[in-house]
Amino acid sequence: EVQLVESGGGLVKPGGSLRLSCAASGFTFSSYSMNWVRQAPGKGLEWVSSISSSSSYIYYADSVKGRFTISRDNAKNSLYLQMNSLRAEDTAVYYCARDRNDYGDYAEGQAYWGQGTLVTVSS
């Protein structure tokens, strides 16, 4: 059974930093592109970042470019999101999500999602 478990969320002051983790199990983690998607309270889904299976390709939404860094450790079956210079508008539930296929073609969306971790940026 595929499982994605996020951790690392919490309350942080504006300008602060936080590192999110996503522990994956139940599939060959090193074969799949992974993603972070967030959802502000009462709002819609917003894509944050994606990383290919071997970390060769990394993409960011303009809203987080230069502040957030996605990474993965295939030996530990883990995905990370380092978030720096946090702003109030970064407050959201952050989901870790796995691409549906292992072709790396970004053609089939995300078939598996974690339950999310809440990040609150407030003074």
Added chain:
Amino acid sequence: SYELTQPLSVSVALGQTARITCGGNNIGSKNVHWYQQKPGQAPVLVIYRDSNRPSGIPERFSGSNSGNTATLTISRAQAGDEADYYCQVWDSSNWVFGGGTKLTVL
């Protein structure tokens, strides 16, 4: 940047057919995916590549995509289908989500 436009809300009578649209420039040339999200839960992929259903998704869910509009169709709507629905595409190295549509089953 690419934009996807969804109606804020759609209502459907119990047992009838609901159609949720997703508009985008020449969206017919892209692969469109649809997600269902119920309150307090993570999104669930219900349609991928325009019209394909993942295992476990009822046949009542179907999708189409042509021109500037993609459509998610839910036949024989049930109370359990009440949720937010999001369309998604990959464009210029970005995943793009529509704003979401709240489906109400009357």
